[in-house]
Amino acid sequence: MDIRKEYLEFFRSKGHEVISSMPLVPDDPTLMFTNAGMVQFKDIFTGNIPAPQNRRATSCQLCVRAGGKHNDLENVGYTARHHTLFEMLGNFSFGDYFKEDAIAYAWEFVTKNLALPPEKLWVTVHDSDDEAFDIWSKYINPSRIMRFGDKDNFWSMGDTGACGPCSEIFYDQGEEHFNSPEDKMGGDGDRFLEIWNLVFMQYERTAKGELIPLPKPSIDTGMGLERVIAIKEGVLNNFDSSNFKPIIEKIENLANKNATKENIGSYRVIADHLRATSFMLSQGILFGNEGRPYVLRRILRRAIRHGYLIGFRKPFMAKLVDTLIEIMGGHYIELVENQNFIKEQLTLEEERFFKTIDLGMSLFSEELANTKDTFSGEVAFKLYDTYGFPLDLTEDMLKDKGLKVDLIKFDELMANQKSMAKAAWKGSGDATNDGDFKELLEKYGLNEFVGYTNVTYKSKV
Numbered sequence: 001m002d003i004r005k006e007y008l009e010f011f012r013s014k015g016h017e018v019i020s021s022m023p024l025v026p027d028d029p030t031l032m033f034t035n036a037g038m039v040q041f042k043d044i045f046t047g048n049i050p051a052p053q054n055r056r057a058t059s060c061q062l063c064v065r066a067g068g069k070h071n072d073l074e075n076v077g078y079t080a081r082h083h084t085l086f087e088m089l090g091n092f093s094f095g096d097y098f099k100e101d102a103i104a105y106a107w108e109f110v111t112k113n114l115a116l117p118p119e120k121l122w123v124t125v126h127d128s129d130d131e132a133f134d135i136w137s138k139y140i141n142p143s144r145i146m147r148f149g150d151k152d153n154f155w156s157m158g159d160t161g162a163c164g165p166c167s168e169i170f171y172d173q174g175e176e177h178f179n180s181p182e183d184k185m186g187g188d189g190d191r192f193l194e195i196w197n198l199v200f201m202q203y204e205r206t207a208k209g210e211l212i213p214l215p216k217p218s219i220d221t222g223m224g225l226e227r228v229i230a231i232k233e234g235v236l237n238n239f240d241s242s243n244f245k246p247i248i249e250k251i252e253n254l255a256n257k258n259a260t261k262e263n264i265g266s267y268r269v270i271a272d273h274l275r276a277t278s279f280m281l282s283q284g285i286l287f288g289n290e291g292r293p294y295v296l297r298r299i300l301r302r303a304i305r306h307g308y309l310i311g312f313r314k315p316f317m318a319k320l321v322d323t324l325i326e327i328m329g330g331h332y333i334e335l336v337e338n339q340n341f342i343k344e345q346l347t348l349e350e351e352r353f354f355k356t357i358d359l360g361m362s363l364f365s366e367e368l369a370n371t372k373d374t375f376s377g378e379v380a381f382k383l384y385d386t387y388g389f390p391l392d393l394t395e396d397m398l399k400d401k402g403l404k405v406d407l408i409k410f411d412e413l414m415a416n417q418k419s420m421a422k423a424a425w426k427g428s429g430d431a432t433n434d435g436d437f438k439e440l441l442e443k444y445g446l447n448e449f450v451g452y453t454n455v456t457y458k459s460k461v
């Protein structure tokens, strides 16, 4: 089943307009990346721009959660369900239907179209939301409706903007997976998998933190496509589904070794980061030292470090792009059209980091051997400044050892360097060779952010 299509057609049949995915870079300085399907509609929810004539919309939105309020970078490779880039299916009501219909549609889609067994479905509601509880009771045994507080059941896009209480649908993957004390709804265990969030948009949070009621209560929902595909394919981990498996096999093939229980995390991180970096590049985000370009660089360098761990010593990411295109290129034409650009950019950035990674890894290991409680801030800074290891990469390398970097020292050195060399800072391993870009940009002519003009309407709907 093509679940993406099934979803959009389902909501089209319920009077929704099918809208294309918006660019990953939102037209909003408060938001690092588009992190949910509602982002392109946020000003409609708040009433800042008028609702379209058809007050029902549906979309499949590419989302990145690698910065800001929603940041899953640290989760990738560690959980079975998080990606830095993922596809969010959503249906939206701009002051049209509310809880009753949103729940009815969700239930119908999940039990009929997806044909998930009703007895495996659980839902959560905000602890103050008796109305949602009562509506759900018509469909599901109340013993499987849980009430939680703001942490789990109040959704916001960012620090400001539209928000509201929410109700979520979970899929019970079986009691045998109840394997950790964390393993409750909203936790990081494997038993209850969150699939769909129905947000009852009722408020706008202002910069001062006040909640003001929206002009009209609205609906915003988000369902993770990768998770649903994994459930339908009967696998417990998204990375074992057809969305990722071919990429992982290709990595095994290139590395000339199969993943093991110990190193499968590295293969998964690479597969995930291949998707995120390729899409970001395809939408005109380039590698750089600040803001979004630095996030892109950090994601790629994490992937390279995992590649290093499984034995790669030269660029490999570009060799995976064709496999990604086989999986996603049918829907996301920007990947196909920009494939040469993506491959060249990945390779250039890998070449940069492969130049210094050996020395950096040796320095890291030496220091690690001498570390008792806290990893030296000086060495973390040297790794950053001389060898191009972003701080979060070093932190990630320390994560499974339970160690942290001395951030006070690191920040002090960073501040020193910034003030000393503000005028002519070229020094860090992170700042090498901007000239490479120019040549490529001339060659491909992609020298401006193309998302708004070229990409928006390219994905097929």
Ligand code: ATP
Pocket: 065, 072, 081, 082, 083, 084, 085, 086, 088, 186, 194, 195, 196, 197, 222, 223, 224, 225, 226, 227
């Ligand atoms: P989780 O608790 O699993 O981190 P969330 O509560 O942060 O998810 P929402 O903000 O409610 O997620 O987003 C709506 C839906 O998008 C989720 O129910 C899930 O199916 C999907 N989703 C969220 N984050 C990710 C991610 N990093 N990778 C893949 N799918 C995701």
Ligand code: MG
Pocket: 072
């Ligand atoms: Mg989350």
Ligand code: MG
Pocket: 186, 194
């Ligand atoms: Mg959640």
Ligand code: MG
Pocket: 168, 194, 197
């Ligand atoms: Mg959620």
